[in-house]
Amino acid sequence: MKTAIAADDIATAVRVATEAVGAGAQNGLLFNLAAHGLQLERRYDEAMDLLTRAQKLAPNDPLILNAIGQLLSQQGKASEAAVAFQRALVHDHRLAPAHNGLGLAFEVLGDTERARLHFERAIQYAPTFADPLGSLAVLAVLRKANDEGRVFAERALAIDPFQSAASLSLATIDFQAGDLAAAEARLRALLAHGSLPPLHEASAWKLLGDVLDARHEAREAFRAYSSGNALFRAVNDPLVQASGVENGVDLSHRLARYFAASPTSRWAAAPPPRPADGPARHVFMMGFFRSGTTLLDQVLASHPGVRTLEERATLDEVAFEFFQSDEALDRLSTLSDSQAAELQADYWRRVRSFGVEPADKVFVDKLPLSTLWTPLIVKVFPQARILFVRRDPRDVVLSCFRHRFHATPLMHEFTDIRRAAMFYDGVMGLYEIYQEKLAPPARICRHEDLVNRFDEEAGEICAFLGIPWREEMRDFVQTARSREVRTPSAPQVVRGLYASGIGQWRAYAPAMPEALEILAPWVERFGYPRT
Numbered sequence: 001m002k003t004a005i006a007a008d009d010i011a012t013a014v015r016v017a018t019e020a021v022g023a024g025a026q027n028g029l030l031f032n033l034a035a036h037g038l039q040l041e042r043r044y045d046e047a048m049d050l051l052t053r054a055q056k057l058a059p060n061d062p063l064i065l066n067a068i069g070q071l072l073s074q075q076g077k078a079s080e081a082a083v084a085f086q087r088a089l090v091h092d093h094r095l096a097p098a099h100n101g102l103g104l105a106f107e108v109l110g111d112t113e114r115a116r117l118h119f120e121r122a123i124q125y126a127p128t129f130a131d132p133l134g135s136l137a138v139l140a141v142l143r144k145a146n147d148e149g150r151v152f153a154e155r156a157l158a159i160d161p162f163q164s165a166a167s168l169s170l171a172t173i174d175f176q177a178g179d180l181a182a183a184e185a186r187l188r189a190l191l192a193h194g195s196l197p198p199l200h201e202a203s204a205w206k207l208l209g210d211v212l213d214a215r216h217e218a219r220e221a222f223r224a225y226s227s228g229n230a231l232f233r234a235v236n237d238p239l240v241q242a243s244g245v246e247n248g249v250d251l252s253h254r255l256a257r258y259f260a261a262s263p264t265s266r267w268a269a270a271p272p273p274r275p276a277d278g279p280a281r282h283v284f285m286m287g288f289f290r291s292g293t294t295l296l297d298q299v300l301a302s303h304p305g306v307r308t309l310e311e312r313a314t315l316d317e318v319a320f321e322f323f324q325s326d327e328a329l330d331r332l333s334t335l336s337d338s339q340a341a342e343l344q345a346d347y348w349r350r351v352r353s354f355g356v357e358p359a360d361k362v363f364v365d366k367l368p369l370s371t372l373w374t375p376l377i378v379k380v381f382p383q384a385r386i387l388f389v390r391r392d393p394r395d396v397v398l399s400c401f402r403h404r405f406h407a408t409p410l411m412h413e414f415t416d417i418r419r420a421a422m423f424y425d426g427v428m429g430l431y432e433i434y435q436e437k438l439a440p441p442a443r444i445c446r447h448e449d450l451v452n453r454f455d456e457e458a459g460e461i462c463a464f465l466g467i468p469w470r471e472e473m474r475d476f477v478q479t480a481r482s483r484e485v486r487t488p489s490a491p492q493v494v495r496g497l498y499a500s501g502i503g504q505w506r507a508y509a510p511a512m513p514e515a516l517e518i519l520a521p522w523v524e525r526f527g528y529p530r531t
Contacts, residue, residue: 028054032067042238044075062092069101076239076407078108096126103135112139130156134165146173162193164200171207175214184211202231206404213402218507225402229415236407236415248410249419251323252426255372258326259433266333267375267438269340269382275348279307279363281466284377286370287389288427289411290399292447296389297366298476299450299458305467308364309356314347315365319373335379343380362465369410371427374434386442387461388431392528393519394505397421398512421515428522448502506531 017033031054038047048071054064069084085102088095103118116139122132133156140149149169156166167190174183187208190196196204205228212221240247246254285293294310301308322332335343351358351365364387370377377384397420405411413423434440443464449457459469509516523530 026057028058028061028064031057032064035067035071039071039074042235044071044238047071060091062088062095062098065091066095066098066101069098069105073101073105073108076236078105081105082109094125096122096129096132099125100129100132100135103132107135107139112142115139128159130160130163130166133159134163134167134169137166137169141169141172146176149173162190162195164190164196164204168200168203168207171204175207175211180211180214184208187211198231198235202228202235203404204228205231206402209402216507219511222508222511226417228404229401232404232407233412233415236412239407240409240412243409245320245409248413248423249426251410252372252423252430255323256426256430256433258329259375259430259437262329262333262437264437267378269335269379275344277359278348279358280305280360281362282358282381282384283362283364283387283465284370284381284384285364285366285387285389286374287368287391288371288396288400288424289368289405289414290396290403291368291389291391292445292450293366293368293389295447295476296387296445296450296461297364299473300362300364300461300465302473302476302478303362303462303467303470304472305362305470306364306465307356307358307361308366309351309354310366312350312354312365312367314350314354314367315370315373315376318343318346319376322376323373329375332376332379340380347380362467369427371431374431374440375438378438378440384440385465386440387445387464388442389445389447390526391447392502392505393424393428393522393526394509394516394528395502397424397515397519398505398508400424417512418514418518421512421518425518425522451502 015037017030018037020027020030020034031050035047035050035054038044038050048068051064051068051071055061055068058064065084065088069081069088072078072081072084082102082105085098085105088098089102092098099118099122103115103122106112106115106118116136119132119135119139122129123136133152137149137152137156140146140152150173153166153169153173156163157170160166167186171183171186171190174180174186187204190204191201191208205224209221209224209228212218212224285297287293297308297310300306322328348358351363356363368389371388374386377386397417400414400420401417403414405414410423413419435442443461445457445461454474455469458473462469462473505512505516520530
């Protein structure tokens with residue numbers, strides 16, 4: 001086995017270790033190697049059992065702690081993985097794989113600055129380690145620093161010609177530069193090599209779908225998106241099921257049943273006094289993912305009288321508490337004034353923790369699926385207004401299917417085109433019940449209207465918010481370029497207003513008949529053309 005490890009023949013080392021453990025050997029290194037083999041087969045519970053046994057034999061072994069971090073990361077448990085990597089680094093601060101793993105965990109958790117720091121430390125301690133260089137390339141591309149990203153990617157590929165993050169970064173740079181041939185060639189070579197981790201392979205298929213879409217090859221593009229989504233679904237299904245959280249379709253249907261039977265009188269709330277340091281007006285922007293909320297957010301953020309907060313978890317923790325069961329919803333419906341005031345205060349503390357000061361401004365909290373939590377908003381913030389962004393349902397669902405989202409039980413629905421349509425149907429049906437029962441002060445904002453008659457639509461939205469139209473709102477592209485746009489819509493928003501995104505579903509219609517059938521009632525109800 002030592003010979004195999006020295007020769008970097010990990011497959012042989014894993015096989016020998018697995019046989020030894022099966023024969024009753026009690027050794028931390030053997031447990032670690034055998035666990036690695038189980039991890040490759042996605043037998044996560046068995047792998048963790050072996051690593052736990054290894055840790056009992058050697059509690060402070062940094063290699064075992066690092067292996068635990070890697071296993072937790074592969075299961076999507078970024079916070080727990082970060083703890084394991086940090087413990088490993090306590091015992092060996094020069095362990096480059098632990099720095100790289102910790103960087104990846106911080107990246108998933110949204111702390112890109114700390115992620116970058118640990119990638120750099122991994123390179124410092126292991127200059128020929130390609131993975132952190134690839135990760136730095138990814139971070140650079142996310143910051144739109146493509147020249148920097150190309151340098152990091154090329155350094156990584158000089159060490160490992162098939163380092164996946166670096167290859168994907170270069171393909172992304174080529175695609176964004178309009179060099180479709182170079183992007184496609186790089187992606188097909190990467191996929192043909194057959195050594196990609198499943199999630200990177202899924203990302204490669206998705207990006208190839210974008211390349212083929214740009215070439216107007218919708219049939220092949222849909223196949224590429226489907227291949228990527230099938231991989232995402234296979235990897236994330238066990239994680240989503242293990243979370244114990246309802247999927248999007250089931251959640252929307254359960255809430256619809258509850259609120260359809262709930263008396264309107266239970267949801268009335270007295271307007272509380274405006275906090276002394278509160279906003280001039282409080283607004284929630286919602287709708288559905290890929291409905292155009294990011295564009296409207298950037299437009300409003302260009303107004304000097306507006307402060308916006310883009311897709312931060314200001315309500316989720318409280319919402320999951322109240323929306324987890326009918327009994328919890330009953331508690332929400334009887335919320336006392338003092339309880340509502342406490343939730344308000346906690347909300348504003350959280351908003352300010354994200355670096356936004358809402359005092360005396362129109363404050364816009366933008367999160368598409370706040371739609372689900374409308375009753376919480378009505379109970380705790382009865383004076384708040386709602387901007388409900390609407391787009392052709394067929395374009396919305398197709399766009400959700402084409403893009404990659406974090407593997408939550410809600411967004412996991414987007415890996416299947418039919419499930420995505422069912423989720424959309426459930427959320428729109430639920431919001432209609434909310435409108436009937438709760439009557440929140442709301443305005444429908446059609447994405448197509450904002451694109452096709454910008455000044456008029458933006459002016460009407462301003463009137464709804466009680467603010468004057470400002471010329472600066474036309475400069476939303478500059479606003480988007482100066483801010484960190486945290487959604488998949490970032491590349492589209494910096495292009496400005498364009499109508500090419502309207503009606504994209506038509507080219508894909510032959511590939512999504514079931515989804516179109518589910519969406520047809522909403523297409524008609526919202527006044528979009530049938531064909």
